[in-house]
Amino acid sequence: MATLKEQVDEAVEEVSKTWTKTTWLTTTTAVPDPDDMGYSDAKVVQATYLYSDLIDSSGLVKAADTHEEVASVMSTFLKVAVRIIRAENGHIRSFDGDRVMGVFTGANRKTRSVRAAMKIEYAVSRLIDPEIQSVFKSLQDAGWHIRAMTGIATSEALLVRAGIRNNSDLLSVGLGPNLAAKLSDLRDTLAGHHIAIGKGTYNGLGESVIMSKGKDMWTGPYSLSMGGGSYNYYTSNYRWTSL
Structure with missing residues (x-):
């Protein structure tokens, strides 16, 4: 069996390897499965x-009486977000603590992603939070309410299989995943607006997620600095009204 040093040396040497690139079908809503891709x-x-x-x-950790309460809140949020993303034909490709990443491909991917974000906002504020306040007195007494921030961005990306055998996933490389993550980090800086989307996403939206009763649901554009560049984005405080 190779030593750890030999394994690390082998991994480092792969930095110069040549990738076999193919273009994924732009008409399908599927996302490649890591197990179907070579390294x-x-x-x-x-x-x-x-x-x-x-x-x-x-x-949340500070306000809750027990770790179990924290786990229940986080688990519920992630379960709900995953179900909503999948219902809009999005694919779950990553969890990072209390954050979930969804990938949307195919027709109407921008509209579907924004509709998912608005449904997540509805579920968090109208379904999960009332239940939390009812079940966990500690959170009610502390005045802690569950809120979520969703960032969305669109771009061409390169998907590669990362990791080692029996422990691998897809790595997304491109502006879209980076900008979406950055927008989700804006959090409380947006004065109650809990959805932020890049200009490229906004420009491709369908009417159902742009206008509500004749009023534009979005404000902007604003400017965000990232990696030496500047990117425009829009924000919204709207939510879907049902699931």
């Missing part, structure tokens, strides 16, 4: 990325 395979996709992040999880 030198790469897929070029046109995709919209959604990051939904629980706000003030540190405040």
Whole structure:
């Protein structure tokens, strides 16, 4: 069996390897499965990325009486977000603590991703929070309410299989995943607006997620600095009214 040093040296040497790139079908809503890709395979996709992040999880830990209460709240948020993303034909490709990443491909991917974000906002504020206040007296007494921030961005991305055998996943490389993550980090800086989307996503939206009763649901554009560049984005404080 190779030593740890030999294994690390082998991994480092792979930095110069050549990727076998193919273009994923732009008409399908599917996303490649890691198990169907080799470790030198790469897929070029046109995709919209959604990051939904629980706000003030540190405040949750401080307010809750037990770790079990914290786990229940986080687990419920992630379960609900996953179900909503999948219902809009999005694919779950990553969890990071209290944040979930969804990938949308195919027709209407921008509209579907934004509709998912608005449904997540509805579920968090109208379904999960009332239940939390009812079940956990500690959170009610502390005045802690569950909130989420969702960032969405669209770009061409390169999907590669990362990790080692029996412990691998897809790695997304491109502006879309980076910008979506950055937008989800804006959190409380948006004065009650809990959805932020890049300009490229906004420009491709369907009417159902742009206008509500004749009023534009979005404000902007605003400017965000990232990696030496500047990117425009829009925000909204609207939510879907049902699931």
